[in-house]
Amino acid sequence: MSGHYRATGINLKRQPLGEADLLVTIFTRERGIIRAVAKGAKKARSKLGGRMDLFVVNDLLLYQGRSLDVIEQGETLHSFNHLSRDLGRLGTAQYWAEGILAEGVSGQAHPELFDLFLEHLGRIEGCAPELISGQLVHGLYRLLDVSGVAPGVATCTVSGRVLHSEAAGFSITLGGLVAAEYQKEGQAVLPLTQEQVMALQWLPQPNLPPDVLQAGVWISLERCLRRYLEFYLQRSVRSAALLEVCLG
Numbered sequence: 001m002s003g004h005y006r007a008t009g010i011n012l013k014r015q016p017l018g019e020a021d022l023l024v025t026i027f028t029r030e031r032g033i034i035r036a037v038a039k040g041a042k043k044a045r046s047k048l049g050g051r052m053d054l055f056v057v058n059d060l061l062l063y064q065g066r067s068l069d070v071i072e073q074g075e076t077l078h079s080f081n082h083l084s085r086d087l088g089r090l091g092t093a094q095y096w097a098e099g100i101l102a103e104g105v106s107g108q109a110h111p112e113l114f115d116l117f118l119e120h121l122g123r124i125e126g127c128a129p130e131l132i133s134g135q136l137v138h139g140l141y142r143l144l145d146v147s148g149v150a151p152g153v154a155t156c157t158v159s160g161r162v163l164h165s166e167a168a169g170f171s172i173t174l175g176g177l178v179a180a181e182y183q184k185e186g187q188a189v190l191p192l193t194q195e196q197v198m199a200l201q202w203l204p205q206p207n208l209p210p211d212v213l214q215a216g217v218w219i220s221l222e223r224c225l226r227r228y229l230e231f232y233l234q235r236s237v238r239s240a241a242l243l244e245v246c247l248g
Helices: 081-085 087-103 111-126 129-146 194-202 218-233 239-247
Strands: 004-017 021-028 032-038 057-063 069-078 168-171 176-178 190-192
Touching: 004 032, 004 087, 004 111, 021 087, 021 111, 032 057, 081 087, 081 111, 087 111, 087 129, 087 218, 087 239, 111 129, 129 218, 129 239, 190 194, 190 218, 194 218, 218 239
Parallel strands: 032 069
Antiparallel strands: 004 021, 004 057, 021 032, 057 069, 168 176, 168 190
């Protein structure tokens, strides 16, 4: 079938297109981000309707058009139903999705990033409410890490000295932690306590234990990493404002 291809994708964004169609932005494992039309998806009896909801994972058959691809078939693999029932969980997923969209992995396969995003969607769907903020920051850091742009949290970015869970500063422009003795007057450095530094140094780990996830530092560290992300992307993270209200 010339012009046809299959892809596994996670719906990141959807918007109306005419009276009956939807324009869906999808993060696929095989082709990165694509924008495709789901014809008739707004109709009550459409087989594609529910499959085009946010963060639904589908096995898709698409036709490659001149400007936009067209979704011809979709088989749902996972729907993450619990995300839409809780604003904190949904906001976290949208936060991660906004970062992926801003990085612009259009037409470029990034299976490691896709698998990691899928993994963290599952974690945020199933975790206890008090762990959401910790999972948010952990997922954000790991998504930055697999994209090759995570800030340094193990050593001082100025000297290279290993930081042993000590109070330090965080420099957005230098890209990570700065030891106290290398912080200069007038330098744009965010001061971090020992507890905050210890929490940051857990982030490269694939899993965080519950006692670490329950630490009371994650809201402040989210703001820290958000400023870093916004500096890297050169744009604000719009979903963060609502999420901040949801997570208190």
